Amino acid sequence: MLIIGRNKPQTLRRQLLTFLLLSIALLSILSSVVGAWVGSSQSRSMLVNSSLQIAGNLAERSVLSLITSSEENAEEATSQVLGFSDVIGVAILNEELTPLLIKGILEFNAEKYMSLKNNDGPKLAEEDSKSWRILAPVYFPDIAEGEDEFEMEAGDPKKMGYVIINVSKESLIALSDNLLVYNILIGVVTAATMGALMNIGIGRLTQPIFNLSHRMKQAQESGEHTFARIEGAKEIRQMAESYNGMMKVLEKQEDELIGMNVRLESEVEIRTKELIQARDAALVAARTKSEFLANISHELRTPLQAVMGYIELVKEELEFEAMDQQIEDLEEAMKSSQRLLALIGSILDLAKSESGKMEMNPQETSLIEVMDDLTAIVKPLAAENNNQLVITPPRSNIVFIADREKVMHVLLNLLSNACKFTHDGSIEFTVKKTSETLKLSISDTGIGISQDQHTLIFDEFRQVDGSVKRQYGGTGLGLAISKRFAQMMGGNISVTSSLGKGACFTLSLPLNSSVSLEVENKGSFREITQ
Amino acid sequence: MKWNTKTYEFPLLAIVTWLLCYSPAAAATLAVLYPEVKAPYKQVFEQILDGIASQHNERLLKVPLGKKFDKSRILAEMDSDNVDMVITLGRRSFSFVSELKDRYPFVSGALPLSPNGVSGVSLIADPETLFTRLNTLAPKVQRVFVVYTSRNKWLMELALQSAESKNLKLVPYEVKDLAQAVEKYREIFKQTNSYTDSIWLPLDKITANEKVVLPLLLKEAWRRKIVLFSSKPSHAKRGALFSIYPDNKRSGVRLAQMVQEIHRLQNKPGVEPMKYLKVGVNLRTSAHLGLEYSREQMHSFYAVFPTP
Numbered sequence: 004m005l006i007i008g009r010n011k012p013q014t015l016r017r018q019l020l021t022f023l024l025l026s027i028a029l030l031s032i033l034s035s036v037v038g039a040w041v042g043s044s045q046s047r048s049m050l051v052n053s054s055l056q057i058a059g060n061l062a063e064r065s066v067l068s069l070i071t072s073s074e075e076n077a078e079e080a081t082s083q084v085l086g087f088s089d090v091i092g093v094a095i096l097n098e099e100l101t102p103l104l105i106k107g108i109l110e111f112n113a114e115k116y117m118s119l120k121n122n123d124g125p126k127l128a129e130e131d132s133k134s135w136r137i138l139a140p141v142y143f144p145d146i147a148e149g150e151d152e153f154e155m156e157a158g159d160p161k162k163m164g165y166v167i168i169n170v171s172k173e174s175l176i177a178l179s180d181n182l183l184v185y186n187i188l189i190g191v192v193t194a195a196t197m198g199a200l201m202n203i204g205i206g207r208l209t210q211p212i213f214n215l216s217h218r219m220k221q222a223q224e225s226g227e228h229t230f231a232r233i234e235g236a237k238e239i240r241q242m243a244e245s246y247n248g249m250m251k252v253l254e255k256q257e258d259e260l261i262g263m264n265v266r267l268e269s270e271v272e273i274r275t276k277e278l279i280q281a282r283d284a285a286l287v288a289a290r291t292k293s294e295f296l297a298n299i300s301h302e303l304r305t306p307l308q309a310v311m312g313y314i315e316l317v318k319e320e321l322e323f324e325a326m327d328q329q330i331e332d333l334e335e336a337m338k339s340s341q342r343l344l345a346l347i348g349s350i351l352d353l354a355k356s357e358s359g360k361m362e363m364n365p366q367e368t369s370l371i372e373v374m375d376d377l378t379a380i381v382k383p384l385a386a387e388n389n390n391q392l393v394i395t396p397p398r399s400n401i402v403f404i405a406d407r408e409k410v411m412h413v414l415l416n417l418l419s420n421a422c423k424f425t426h427d428g429s430i431e432f433t434v435k436k437t438s439e440t441l442k443l444s445i446s447d448t449g450i451g452i453s454q455d456q457h458t459l460i461f462d463e464f465r466q467v468d469g470s471v472k473r474q475y476g477g478t479g480l481g482l483a484i485s486k487r488f489a490q491m492m493g494g495n496i497s498v499t500s501s502l503g504k505g506a507c508f509t510l511s512l513p514l515n516s517s518v519s520l521e522v523e524n525k526g527s528f529r530e531i532t533q
Numbered sequence: 534m535k536w537n538t539k540t541y542e543f544p545l546l547a548i549v550t551w552l553l554c555y556s557p558a559a560a561a562t563l564a565v566l567y568p569e570v571k572a573p574y575k576q577v578f579e580q581i582l583d584g585i586a587s588q589h590n591e592r593l594l595k596v597p598l599g600k601k602f603d604k605s606r607i608l609a610e611m612d613s614d615n616v617d618m619v620i621t622l623g624r625r626s627f628s629f630v631s632e633l634k635d636r637y638p639f640v641s642g643a644l645p646l647s648p649n650g651v652s653g654v655s656l657i658a659d660p661e662t663l664f665t666r667l668n669t670l671a672p673k674v675q676r677v678f679v680v681y682t683s684r685n686k687w688l689m690e691l692a693l694q695s696a697e698s699k700n701l702k703l704v705p706y707e708v709k710d711l712a713q714a715v716e717k718y719r720e721i722f723k724q725t726n727s728y729t730d731s732i733w734l735p736l737d738k739i740t741a742n743e744k745v746v747l748p749l750l751l752k753e754a755w756r757r758k759i760v761l762f763s764s765k766p767s768h769a770k771r772g773a774l775f776s777i778y779p780d781n782k783r784s785g786v787r788l789a790q791m792v793q794e795i796h797r798l799q800n801k802p803g804v805e806p807m808k809y810l811k812v813g814v815n816l817r818t819s820a821h822l823g824l825e826y827s828r829e830q831m832h833s834f835y836a837v838f839p840t841p
Binding site: 066144150 | 568570574577623624625627643644645646647656684711712715716738742743744745749
């Protein structure tokens with residue numbers, strides 16, 4: 004059964020039927036063969052016993068012929084024995100095994116029987132595939148036991164000679180063959196009948212479990228909670244009841260889930276609507292804010308530029324008149340105006356980028372050139388706080404596609420921050436390139452940033468704390484704008500720092516082609532090795 | 534009432550003397566040795582024992598003998614039991630004869646005894662009684678053929694005398710073995726006449742052999758209508774006209790009488806042929822021979838065959 008089920012699972016009914024049919028077939032064959040063998044053995048035993056009896060009777064009937072040495076008497080004695088269908092030969096012999104008479108088929112060889120002369124009764128003397136020979140001694144007829152008590156002398160049985168009968172095995176062989184054939188036929192018919200009956204019986208017995216299995220499969224395929232009929236044997240009924248119970252629980256749970264799902268969906272819908280409204284409001288607010296900022300910046304810059312123009316004019320006129328004290332005052336006013344203009348420019352940039360109006364201008368950008376330009380700009384700044392500027396250019400130039408101005412803006416912002424927050428230290432600008440990314444790092448030995456401030460410094464109008472703003476100045480927009488520019492170019496800015504131990508800002512820009520394609524619109528990068 | 538001592542002195546003395554003399558030791562003890570055999574032969578010995586018991590009213594000791602027995606132990610027990618006389622029944626008990634000769638008075642029974650110094654009742658039927666029955670049951674018979682071995686020679690002398698007294702001619706033939714017996718019977722049949730000739734089967738296991746001779750004789754006698762009668766009881770049932778049945782109980786009585794005589798008189802009565810006989814008749818054979826019997830005769834038969 005297990006072998007049958009190894010490759011492809013069979014139904015329980017088929018497995019049971021196969022197992023039982025095989026068992027019955029085996030049993031039938033075994034019982035047929037054993038029955039035939041037992042029958043044959045018993046028949047053989049009976050035939051041998053019968054033959055021994057016939058030989059014994061012949062021995063008794065042969066007394067007269069041996070007493071009288073008369074062939075006629077021997078003929079008379081043997082005629083009846085030869086009437087038996089299996090007896091095919093007979094011989095009457097005297098005490099020296101000399102034949103008095105041989106009739107029928109019997110090849111007599113006295114030497115073969117010499118060793119059996121001492122036997123007291125009939126005995127199977129010789130056997131071959133076709134027949135067996137039985138030798139029986141002939142005794143002088145004596146009186147019966149008990150009756151000898153009325154005799155003066157004890158009876159002393161005297162051997163007078165022997166008889167041999169040759170008994171054919173033909174009927175035994177035919178009987179054995181017939182037994183085997185009939186037994187096998189009966190076995191086959193019995194097995195077939197039993198098989199048919201079992202097929203019906205097992206079908207009825209396994210139908211409930213088949214129905215249950217079918218119902219379970221239906222439930223699995225359809226996902227519906229179908230219930231099974233309670234029928235069949237105790238165990239199957241228990242299974243069906245358990246299944247039905249399980250289905251009830253599942254149905255209840257599903258109902259609850261559906262209810263919860265409906266509630267959730269409605270809540271999600273409400274929340275989504277609220278979120279959309281909030282998002283729309285936020286977008287509108289942001290856009291309004293950006294537009295406002297852009298408009299106000301524009302509106303502020305125009306009069307401011309006029310103010311600055313007039314300051315410049317006044318300054319030139321005062322230079323002619325050598326009014327140095329006024330010129331210094333005007334220069335202070337000019338510086339304040341320039342800072343105000345820079346602030347307005349930054350606000351404008353931020354507003355543009357937030358409102359999506361900032362345009363990217365991708366172009367081939369030489370890293371060496373960028374670094375040279377930066378060196379020229381930053382060198383004086385570094386010197387202001389007595390900082391050492393270390394810019395390490397790459398061994399070979401890297402040319403990549405990017406918005407050069409934005410890259411310059413970001414790096415300049417980072418370098419100027421480093422110069423601003425470092426005193427009597429060093430500022431290092433390094434380049435690291437991988438197959439996908441170009442990393443431009445600016446590290447300093449300045450005041451550093453605490454861990455909890457790392458994310459805050461990229462927020463708009465945010466500096467580490469108010470004291471910093473007071474000490475170092477600045478709008479708090481530089482890192483926010485830089486980060487936004489980096490993101491617009493498909494990159495990012497990260498920071499590693501701890502308070503009092505300097506900081507390291509890294510601008511990562513993508514280099515690979517996929518990113519290039521992706522950032523083409525935003526300003527992609529490409530490496531050109533010269 | 535006053536007792537007179539002298540008046541009762543003599544009767545009291547007599548009673549005391551009788552009590553002293555009459556003790557178990559004074560009673561004659563008779564031991565009967567007999568074989569333990571199965572039915573139907575067991576009944577024969579039981580009937581003989583009944584006869585003995587009816588004759589011997591004193592102490593009777595029954596000693597059954599199995600197939601194997603310790604002769605010396607049995608003799609020792611008989612001595613310790615104060616046995617006075619012994620009866621042996623059957624061949625097994627007859628083996629004690631040599632030991633009993635010098636110890637106890639004894640007789641033997643249930644054997645075809647011939648005169649040989651032992652006293653007893655032989656199973657061999659008295660020829661006179663036998664021929665008397667023949668005359669009654671087959672009155673036409675004039676000649677009786679008999680084949681015998683030397684063992685029955687003494688009987689033939691008695692038979693010849695008895696036959697003559699019954700107007701019968703006895704023709705005896707002595708043979709040595711079965712082959713001679715068969716041959717002799719064949720010769721006899723050649724000279725026999727139907728109805729008037731008869732063949733007598735004596736108690737002889739060679740000349741009256743049941744497996745070889747009897748079937749031959751029955752077949753031939755039936756064919757030739759010769760009267761066949763036998764001294765062996767079972768032969769009537771098998772087809773002989775009649776056979777003799779010993780009266781076992783009376784035989785037992787006679788055995789007890791004989792041993793008591795020997796014990797008392799110290800004589801030797803010798804062997805007696807069986808005189809107490811009953812007859813069994815085969816009515817089919819008698820009908821075949823044309824013999825008819827009166828109602829009185831029928832009533833006198835001990836057994837008839839076929840059994841009604």
